[in-house]
Amino acid sequence: MKLTGVFNVLQTPLTENDEIDEKVFAREIEWLIECGIDGAVLAMVSEVLRFSAEDRRKQWQLVLRLINGRIPVVASVGAESTYIATSLAKWAEIDGAAAVMATPPSAFATLSNEIRDYYVAIIESVKIPVIVQDASNYLGQPLDISLYVDLINKYGAERVQFKPEAKPVKERLEMLRDASNGRALVFEGQGGVDLLDTYPIGIVGTMPGAEVPWALVALFKALKEDNWDRARSIHAPLAKLISYQKTLDAYVAVEKYLLVKQGVFTSARQRGPVGFILTNEMKLEIDVAFDQLKAAVDKK
Numbered sequence: 001m002k003l004t005g006v007f008n009v010l011q012t013p014l015t016e017n018d019e020i021d022e023k024v025f026a027r028e029i030e031w032l033i034e035c036g037i038d039g040a041v042l043a044m045v046s047e048v049l050r051f052s053a054e055d056r057r058k059q060w061q062l063v064l065r066l067i068n069g070r071i072p073v074v075a076s077v078g079a080e081s082t083y084i085a086t087s088l089a090k091w092a093e094i095d096g097a098a099a100v101m102a103t104p105p106s107a108f109a110t111l112s113n114e115i116r117d118y119y120v121a122i123i124e125s126v127k128i129p130v131i132v133q134d135a136s137n138y139l140g141q142p143l144d145i146s147l148y149v150d151l152i153n154k155y156g157a158e159r160v161q162f163k164p165e166a167k168p169v170k171e172r173l174e175m176l177r178d179a180s181n182g183r184a185l186v187f188e189g190q191g192g193v194d195l196l197d198t199y200p201i202g203i204v205g206t207m208p209g210a211e212v213p214w215a216l217v218a219l220f221k222a223l224k225e226d227n228w229d230r231a232r233s234i235h236a237p238l239a240k241l242i243s244y245q246k247t248l249d250a251y252v253a254v255e256k257y258l259l260v261k262q263g264v265f266t267s268a269r270q271r272g273p274v275g276f277i278l279t280n281e282m283k284l285e286i287d288v289a290f291d292q293l294k295a296a297v298d299k300k
Helices: 022-034 053-067 082-095 112-125 145-155 169-179 213-224 228-242 248-261 280-298
Strands: 005-009 039-042 073-076 099-102 130-134 160-164
Touching: 005 213, 022 053, 039 053, 053 073, 053 082, 073 082, 082 099, 082 112, 099 112, 112 130, 112 145, 130 145, 145 160, 145 169, 160 169, 213 228, 213 280, 228 280, 248 280
Parallel strands: 005 039, 039 073, 073 099, 099 130, 130 160
Antiparallel strands: none
């Protein structure tokens, strides 16, 4: 399966005991597929950082079973050690993931040559594509552009792909495009807020959250059709909605709130402890932004 288009990062519904709610997870996946997404991803906003390695494997095994080959699944395997990351990558390939995605270790500052060795080990542990995720907008340090180019030169553009989120996104993507002679295959990763800047530079897709898939599918379709008026009309309220998601926990809180609002989730519960909780005032403001986004998408 080719990795291109709108690949939504799944939210993980939880029971009162903080276990995965399989029934609600199935409903989320069916809803996303009905909205026309191109792929599903398990990554940081799926709360993988609060899951053990065994839990992460159970999480993607459940998703793979529920999706049953209808769309490709990307599994996050980033970890604080090379051993754990490569173990996760091998498991994901065995279980049927179309690709894996890896953030670098984030709990400590890592030497650049050690980061390179970390990614080389992950790539060489599997045969499926590896997406290198720079999540330094939320945690860790920005990855060097030279690392991206070295990995492309060594393994090829199909084998190693990228989700660069370090600021400034547009300028760094232009640097990557130029340094790689346009070979880098890139997913936008800021909830769609950078799509108007990144799409003209050249990306293969976007990896937003799961809360408004209908909006991201419509926005990406408008960009592919060169309908910039429609793209801008959708992007403006989307950017307002994303403005409430400034941290990783804020992303999870807002996304789960909106999934409950749309009847997909029954609870906005997160695994704690968390660093962000929505206030009633924030919820009212988010409701307004959501309604504006819905109106923009519905307007033909």
